Amino acid sequence: MSSPVIKYVGRTTNFKGKTLWEIVGSLKNYGVGRIIVRSVFQRYSEPSFMKIVKVETCPDEERRRVRVWVEKTFRGRKLPNLTEIYRTSYKPDYNLIPKHEEVKLLESAKSYENLPEVILPNSIEMPPLMKKFIVKDHEKKGLEVIKDYVMPLSYHYSPNRVKRIAKGDEKPTVQFTMALGTPVSPSLYEGVQLQ
């Protein structure tokens, strides 16, 4: 007996796995208490997984979807509230964690709980040309002249945010600058003089 050869034709995808209904629908009690994983979020070094708490099926028109509430752990940080998965439940990107691996995963998450908090800055220095421009511009408009060349920094809202944004005069642990910064892969900059 030779195993059947499956040949896929068409565009490739980044997704890897099944839709949530394909997993949950074939489990006892709709898989409440089991752990699932989005394969896209496996790219982070910290563990990200979701524990199913409640499952609601959907009408026949939405046969690729389910409404699932999960306890979400994203990049080693557990979210305080339950998360509802409905809009993204059709994505064929979910994987079920077998029962004997669950313990290992939960333990690996524990090691990330006590890591020092990362605080993002709430302000950034102006780029060099803007510093020169803004003095003249403000003089022209009759506005007060800026002394510290600092702009407020805004971040998109996300419930999954792992790093904290500094409040007030808190000292951030990370600094953003207007320069190129230190390259991640220095091999690309061979022969180029960096400042």
Add this chain to the structure above:
Amino acid sequence: MLPKKLLLKRSCPLIMQIAEFHRKPRWLPVAKSKIYRIPKRPEISEEERLELLRINNNYKTQMRAIRRFYHEEMIKEKSSLESASSEMSQKLEAEEWERCVQINEQWNKQVAAEREERRKIELAAMEEYALKRMEAKDKELQERILKASEKIKREKELSSTFITPDNLEAAIDHALANPVDYNFAIDLKGNIISGRDTQIPKPEKTQATV
């Protein structure tokens, strides 16, 4: 835009440039020749990918900060401009209001005078109309009284011939004495012969014709 057919079927030549989008419209499906074309995914080395990700993330944060700064500055400038011009504008607005009120009062006076005149004319017309109606009504009443009095007179004259309890006996006697026969016959010529027992005179001419 004129339809294309109309332009092509025109009688006289027309020089015209039509800008067209040389592309498949969005709502058409994939071309037959392109159905099985699978575009190749770009291959980026891991090093490059990470570096690009870092640079792009940096760029986005920097740009967001700059955009926010200028957006806030614009709002500040706007509000300061408004506050500076608000005193001037208030003065101007008050003057404008005063002027508007004056014009309005003038208009009101004019309209009031016009209305008074119109009301006078209307009142006169109404009075005339009412008088006319009253006269007509009087006339009608008079006529009716006249007619009624005439009728009463006639009835009074007739009342002398009425049968009353006093002359009832006499009337019965009179009726019995003179019976009236309402039966009648009619011949071909239209002659009415009243009475049931009346003898019909025999015409002689009819015999002659027969």
